[in-house]
Amino acid sequence: MAPVAAAAPQALPDAPLEAAMRRAFALAANGPATGVNPRVGCVLLRADGTLLAEGWHRGAGTPHAEVDALRNLVAQHGPDAARGATAVVTLEPCNHTGRTGPCAQALIDAGVARVVYAVADPGRHSSGGAKTLRAADIDVRGGLLEADGTAFLGDWLVAARLGRPFVTVKWAASLDGRAAASDGTSQWITGTPARLDVHRRRAAADAILVGTGTVLADDPALTARDAAGELLPSQPIPVVVGRRATPDTAAVRRHPRDAHFYATDDLAAVLADLAARGIRRVFIEGGPTLASAFVAAGLVDEYLVYLAPTLLGGPRVALGDIGVETITGQRRLAIDHLEQLGDDVLIVARPRPLSPISPSSSSTRISKGA
Numbered sequence: 001m002a003p004v005a006a007a008a009p010q011a012l013p014d015a016p017l018e019a020a021m022r023r024a025f026a027l028a029a030n031g032p033a034t035g036v037n038p039r040v041g042c043v044l045l046r047a048d049g050t051l052l053a054e055g056w057h058r059g060a061g062t063p064h065a066e067v068d069a070l071r072n073l074v075a076q077h078g079p080d081a082a083r084g085a086t087a088v089v090t091l092e093p094c095n096h097t098g099r100t101g102p103c104a105q106a107l108i109d110a111g112v113a114r115v116v117y118a119v120a121d122p123g124r125h126s127s128g129g130a131k132t133l134r135a136a137d138i139d140v141r142g143g144l145l146e147a148d149g150t151a152f153l154g155d156w157l158v159a160a161r162l163g164r165p166f167v168t169v170k171w172a173a174s175l176d177g178r179a180a181a182s183d184g185t186s187q188w189i190t191g192t193p194a195r196l197d198v199h200r201r202r203a204a205a206d207a208i209l210v211g212t213g214t215v216l217a218d219d220p221a222l223t224a225r226d227a228a229g230e231l232l233p234s235q236p237i238p239v240v241v242g243r244r245a246t247p248d249t250a251a252v253r254r255h256p257r258d259a260h261f262y263a264t265d266d267l268a269a270v271l272a273d274l275a276a277r278g279i280r281r282v283f284i285e286g287g288p289t290l291a292s293a294f295v296a297a298g299l300v301d302e303y304l305v306y307l308a309p310t311l312l313g314g315p316r317v318a319l320g321d322i323g324v325e326t327i328t329g330q331r332r333l334a335i336d337h338l339e340q341l342g343d344d345v346l347i348v349a350r351p352r353p354l355s356p357i358s359p360s361s362s363s364t365r366i367s368k369g370a
């Protein structure tokens, strides 16, 4: 006689699952926005859809969201409380042992009946959690509020899919598109509100990268600072690319993080090395030669252009040779966001065709900022 299959667990309706997923996004947002790991939240529900426990990931080396939620559950309700529960997670549970164990196995061991996630894990080593769960007869549903999850994971997801850091190129330019005056001076083209916006965005990156030309011309500190000039809590690693030596007295050598120096022009290799060091978001601050090389190589995911109502004229254009020889070769961009910052205008754009958008780009907004 054929074995009788176990009855499938009663699936919860969408409304409580979507509410739990939204709560999981909110929990995930408590995690660090920079670093190698994604921000993930997890909500554990009883069979009737009521809340059992919740958790989130606090950064590399700490428990993943699912394990955090399971630990909270055990602490509150005892070791068997997860039996028959539904785990609602913003990202597919991981399947690999890194600094912590695989979440898929933790959920299986805890006895959950069902796992619902928003976004599939694109990681080369970490994906496959859904398959492992299904193989253990757990009911798995992926793609719940997937668009929200994709927007929430933003730069991290793009980096994971591309297998290299998410690259933002920023420049400040006069209305006639110059990044410096004819003598090379460029401080300052934009006003204080625009520069504060740059510092805030620097702090959200893992690394800030410039060419040797900018180091030699401007001696930038490459720190993220507030309006009073004080260091922000999060400081990206400073990176200098180019064969010329950085002087011993350069301000970048006094950065609170150790600077990385790459004496090369191989930008893909630089990004690969940074990725291997856990860098997921790179903020390129020029100058024009290096920025142009990144554009020409097709290695830019986002553009931040601060336009000041001033004219500089002369040869120092914001971008030089980007490999466009004729109009049909132009690099079309899509504008995500427009904002006035004091007297200046910020344009956030990304290459067409549309790639997954970053969190800052969920709506196009034209507003007058501080």
Ligand SMILES: NC(=O)c1ccc[n+]([C@@H]2O[C@H](COP(=O)([O-])OP(=O)(O)OC[C@H]3O[C@@H](n4cnc5c(N)ncnc54)[C@H](OP(=O)(O)O)[C@@H]3O)[C@@H](O)[C@H]2O)c1
Residues within 6 Å of the ligand: 170, 171, 172, 173, 178, 179, 180, 183, 184, 185, 186, 187, 189, 210, 211, 212, 213, 214, 215, 217, 218, 241, 242, 243, 244, 245, 264, 265, 266, 267, 285, 286, 287, 288, 289, 290, 291, 293
């Ligand atoms: N307005 C702004 O937002 C802004 C921002 C930054 C700088 N600036 C201004 O820009 C000027 C400096 O810019 P810059 O264009 O002279 O220098 P840069 O772009 O900062 O550095 C150029 C150098 O980058 C290195 N490099 C590494 N990989 C490369 C590659 N694949 N292709 C090309 N170069 C590569 C080369 O260094 P090696 O020759 O050493 O190998 C090259 O000479 C200054 O006037 C500064 O004030 C303006």
